[in-house]
Amino acid sequence: MIISPPFLPDRAGQSEEAWLDAAMAQPASRLASTNAPEGSFPLSLKLGWHNGIHIQAPHSGGTHLPVRAIADGKVIFVHAPTVPNNDVKHPLNYNPFHADTPTLAWTSDGFVVVEHRTEIGAEGTAVTEVVYYSACMHLASIAQCPKTKAPWAVGDAVYRKDELGTPGQIYGHEGQVHFEICCDEANLRQLTRRGPNWVDPLDPPAPVADGRTDSVFGSVYIYLPAGTPVSASQPIGQLRMANSAGGAAGATAAHALLNPQWVQLACENGIATLTSYDRFGAPVGASRNDSRYDYVSGVNASAAVKNAAPQSFEYDLYAVCNDRHGSLDASTRAASSPSGWYELLRFGRNLGPDPLPANAAHWRKIATPTGEVWVDLNAQGTFKFSDADFLPVMGWNCFDDDPNTDLRCDSLHMKTLIRDPDPKNEQRMERVELAKRLGEVEVRKKLRRAICKFPCEWDRATVEARYGWLETEDFKSTDDDATGAQKWDRFVKHAHGLTFEDLPKAFKQADWRFHPREFMGSMRRCGWLALKEMAQLLPRKSTAASRVSWAESIRRFRDGSTQGNGMPPSLHIALNKAFRKYGLMDSALRKAHFLSQCFQETGALQYNVETGNERYFRTMYEVITPAEAGVDHDDRGGVAWRLGLVYHRVGGQRVAYTRNEYAALRPAQVQTKAQSLGNIQVGDGQRFRGRGLIQLTGRVNYAGYEAYRGRNYTTDPNPALLAADAFISADVALKYWVNAGAFRGASISRHADAGAAPGTIELVTRAVNGGTTHLENRVEYFGYVWSLLNDAPVPADSKALERQKEST
Template sequence: MILSPPFLPARTSQSEAAWLDAAMAQPTSRLSNTNAAEGSFPLSLRLGWHNGIHIQAPQAAGAYLPVRAVADGTVVFVHPPTAPNNDVNHALNYNPFNAGTPSPAWTSDGFVVIAHKGEIGAAGAVATEFVYFSACMHLGSLANHARTRQPLKAGDVVFRKEALGTPGQIYGHDGQVHFEVCCDEANLEKLTTRKRDWADPLAPQPPTANGRTDAVFGSLYIYLPAGTPTRASQPTSHLRSAVHAGGAASAATDFFLPDTLRAAQWVQITYEHGSAILASCDRLGAPIGQPRNDSRYDYITVATMRPGASQSFEYDLSAVANDRHGSLDAATQALSSPSGWYELLRFGRNLGPDALPANAAHWRKVVTPDGGLWVDLNAPGTFKFSDADFLAITGWNCFDDDPTPTDQRCDSLRMKTLIRDPDRTNEGRMERAQLARRLGEPEVRNKLRRTICKFPSEWDQKDVEKRYGWLETEDFKSTDDDATGAQKWERFVKHAKAVTFLELPEAFLKADWRFHPREFVGHMRKCGWLSCSEIEQIYKSHDLRNNNPARFDAIRKYQISLNLMTRKYLLNTSKRLPHILGQGAEESSFLTAMQEDSMTGSAVNGEVHGKVGGKDPQSLRNELDFGHWWGFSPNERVDWYGSKKFNSKGLLIASSYNWRMGNLGDPDAQKFRGRGFKQLTGRLNYVQYWVYRGWLTRSSFDNHWWTDPQYVARNVRGMTKTPGVVDNPEVVGTSIYNCMDAGGWYMTFQRPDVLRAMDGDMDYLAASISELAQETTASKAVTLAINGGEIAWDRRLKNTRAAKEIILDQ
């Protein structure tokens, strides 16, 4: 899913977190009884539940930025704003900060609710989807629909970043809106895999199973039980020792084997922009030491130090995977693959289809209470997760224990316990007044960001008096006489009904599980999984806008495998993904050509010339089965592989792929022509990819397939084949998974500098001359790494920019 904040201020060199904070900044004004920002989540005035947060709109050129859709969706409710006035008796001119004496303090009532369907992963061929709502209240004006040019209405489809309106006023404060995100219980479970469970932060239960595999994004989290094997120096073997199997220690008996952890802990691994950052915390989430950056010199023995290597371990994952696979003996290599090792390093576990030894160890240098140690992150009893699991150890928790769930007053014991004064000698720390004042404390605000809370919508006009009745006695009559308090209460009820609605959609009202909007947006922006609709938008400037069925069918066919590839190889970041999609569009003709045309020509002496299995190559473009090797059928000219020199397009030439990239002449130019999303080409690349997948090993050699002694001696000494796979190079083009995986492998393992080139680009749209030059440099470097030259670079850059326009935030 692609997600953005409701305001899109300009972005240059800001970090992701800093930019989101600027885009969704809360008002500087504070509530007098809490010292919290006005409109805080999930608690605000008088410790009452509050759906979302108030946002102070950013400005550009002296004007407030427009409010925009945070994701693609369908408008389900619209209420146009009332024109402001200075009538102190108007219900929208209510001033809660001076309720005793009416004064004009306008609150805008423009309201837009959007239903979104997000896609965060897939289980097999089934996408993992969830439905949620975003709501924006207090709009000062509504925008016209971006395409119909008519006022927004229920049923309109809107795309991310399209304008919804302008920010209005809240209690007389200009340029403010209320923004919220919510879902129902069924979709909460789809998103978080949590069944509304609350985890006691003071007594967390250790995990008993790995986290989800359908959705994996953001940081990795690995639970290490007491007794997990450790080493003071880098282990020489990457297979787990039976002596140090792990999990045998007991804190109760104080029995620990030598070289094991004495206490359970967690390790967080974050890969970004070339770095691999490891942070540790104890079972309660308290940090252990300082985070450390993995260095390639922790894992790979090299003769020459490379500048910046301590910050670039992510770029070296492929080298480490090859090294660990290559360290195994011949028999074990037959049960292993570099791909399996890469996934172990990347995800902490092997999520893919390729082999990994059952006793593979994942040694990483980790901060522990005893200092930096090498720890086996794959030992028995360790469990692996990602940000997609919404772990309690990272602060996520569900709150639904309010005994009065039909009103807006927070009576949740768990919520009160979360925010109370930690000083146990404070006998009044659970009193409502003290709890309310705690809302302004930074440590409390930080805790509240990852609370997921169940309570009714404040916008439902039904039973307003009942839901807010506690305010009548607790606030309005607590210090006033009955008559004065009654007047204040009546003004409040009048105002509350003016900013609530009777006709809200039932599905929206049932979506009573609520997220901190800033935290939700920031968290889900790590996902990087594209739906079919989002890919279609990226490629819309081409045949998709003409409703070309082949384009639509190709996107639906390859969408999941494309996402699996970008997720596996860390290519789904805001800097990298536009280049991947832009380059792939040129290489695969927007996903419709996963194999180069075999050859072109016509019948010669009654023999089929330029066809595969009697079929024209063009007719095979959209078929799953690309046929077989040339020359297997009687009517195919075998002398195509003989003395005549043709290129892979069937033309007589002097320069071709015939003797390049490990090819052994004309047969190989046809056999190993370009296939897959990246158009993998040449015998050498195919061989190396098969070795990577574990289809070939170096234990022996099979002369049935490899026939050139010099080539064998030079490149594939001691390899053997996996029957049924290496006999058919077309498996790279016919397998949906292989089509994509081969492209990711090539860029990561064969051309690792392509990652640096993409990271050298910006994650915002180029505007200035210097920024355009930086973008051009990055695009040409990526093109060179993928294509070996600058063939069709102008189209590749155009496609990359088209992807940026959808993926990025400007």
């Protein structure tokens, strides 16, 4: 799922949270009865249910920014806006704030509903697909579909960041829209995997199993029961010790947690932050930034390196997992792997197939009510989750206990959530008192993670049924109050003017609703690219890849190729899982840098095996005789000339060796390279040819990957797995990404996080390539992929670069 807010203001150096708040800011005006912003979710005027939030459109260049599609999808409903007028009796000129005397206060009625079908993960090769809807009301105009050059119409395919229209008016307030996100119950279960059940926040049950594994994203949350082993001093061993409360060999004081608590692990831009919470979700102590030297002594590290380490734990994660694996004795290492540790440290559990000791300890330093201690986060009785689980302890809860089908909130669970916590307030469950609570900061925070079931407010057929309670509670003080009857009549006409008779059935049945800003912030952490989203990342036309049709792009990501050097099937799932493992999942910038390099290395995903015959691989990576070198020099169209092997530098100029010079020098060069690659047996050149999305080459490098995974990739026929298995092809590339030999063993993500400037692309290229071969192609690929993944409007097609879109 790739998603962005309906307005895209310039980020201007803002953090993700600050930028989303600016992009989806609610109006400054407040309701007198609640002191909450107009159009709040899920409750608004008179404690009535409200489908979404009102957003005040940001400005740019003196005008309001356009409303844009939040994700790829299909338009399922459109209503063109009525032209504003000054007729005070017009239903759209209704002013709810001056109902006694009709006054002009226009409300725009342009409306667009988009159905979004996407993926959030996969179990094996079976993707987890979800369907949800976004609706934007109160548009002043409907934009043109880029394909038809006509206003958006039902059935039009829409892409993320396409313009849908311009913001209109809400009760005379310019530049505002109503925005909502909803789904049906089946898709609520797909999204959250916890069902629609309400959980009592005052008595949350302890978990009894780990969370979902098909979708894992964002922060990791680990439940620690009372009795979880802790150590007051730095643990030495990395295994749970039998008959030891602390499980830490050599610990000076070992004990256990007295009370259950939670720990959140979050990684961003190299920094790993650990935050503790009690069993109710209240923060415990202060958050802290992890350091590899909290767990391994690092006797050879300088004080400066140790002091900087809390800012780079994520970048150091490959080294950390090797530290822990390497600290084991030889027999235990046989049942372990750095890759298994890598997943344990990132996810709190090993999601992959690589070996990890059954009694592996996951020591991390965390805050507890009695101070900071080392805790085994993998102790027996601990359970692991992520943001994909929508945890109740983190505030997510479902509300469907309203016994009525109108839009008046009669949910006891909701009222209990927002009521005054002071039991001495005898009126705290009264509607007027509850409404006053909606403006309170702590209440508004709680409501952001409320997932609520109630009817659609845009269905004209149910207007009177939904709002009948207002007739008696607000518009009429008695049954024969003529003034009240007139007010009610004006309101009903207004409600009819803002509702529709022909809404799609699926949209009306999507009656589970999320806070749009909270949904946006949470699901942007998902980062799993659906097949059609990923297929767009290969340009239809480019200098680097020439032309790639939509069908061909789908084929390369989904089906692979039966050709000997082609891609294996299910590459799009494999890439997503590898992105998740190595910290690229929720970073559009990292993904853009990585994919642009892979596209160049693989000829736009046409091959992931180095091509050539036995003579080529022997000549390049194994052994060559002087006579063969002379033959290569004679072949002006051959490999030696194409790869520039026959040239050397003289006075800064590239000069070709003579035939005799090349025949004398090349065998020694090949021998040196073969030794550096560890190619010591006959056939190693071909056996350990370049494979994977960033091609791994040579016996020593295959052996290194073998040791990392704890699996056999050096004995025939297993070396071929690096190209034949999609996950291995992606994993071996990203293993290099986090431990680049050309980058002194450091993580290339450190460079990628620096930004999108040309200099950064060059640094990433040097780390991947060892030089700047085909830098111009890598720059072109990056610019294209980044324009699709980032949060700026997509640039128009050019003669050199054409956007990939689904063929119809």
